Amino acid sequence: GAVVSQHPSWVICKSGTSVKIECRSLDFQATTMFWYRQFPKQSLMLMATSNEGSKATYEQGVEKDKFLINHASLTLSTLTVTSAHPEDSSFYICSASGAEQYFGPGTRLTVT
């Protein structure tokens, strides 16, 4: 089946630094990828829709300048959390659209 990878699987960074998370579709091409955020014991919150070759579409309330999304190729989308703060600590999940939506295993971000 279709496989989506995320890297890194977990990361710890200091407050004020930036962190980049990669999402790759390994065996298929995805013109559309989605980025989600998941808080403990809560549902997935869609942050943005990433379209290859164009600007991402952000959901209401998500800061575009803080969560930079780049979808430079049909197999790679990146999420950069800029000037990270402790409240950005969360589990970030990406998905890629093929025949269905295929999900990556997630990235645990901890900001100290």
Add this chain to the structure above:
Amino acid sequence: GNSVTQMEGPVTLSEEAFLTINCTYTATGYPSLFWYVQYPGEGLQLLLKATKADDKGSNKGFEATYRKETTSFHLEKGSVQVSDSAVYFCALSRNAGNNRKLIWGLGTSLAVNP
């Protein structure tokens, strides 16, 4: 607006027990309905889906029927196994095609004991 409500967990069952995880939704029109499963340490996987009223989705012994009259999509399995231990998410989508935004329930954790 569109929303999904599913029963809170955790749910703990013995092997071979019957499983029901309730899911109800609020949406205009005719959404597609999904159940996703997240096994420990793995990404979300599509378990089953239904795209129109009275459709029954089934996979790996799990079933769910799209009930428009009760706006429900309850997940059932007749005999659970230890390997079914996971978190189950109910979701709906109003969009068609690949640009499909999913609206999620909170997830229900299932633990099956031998």
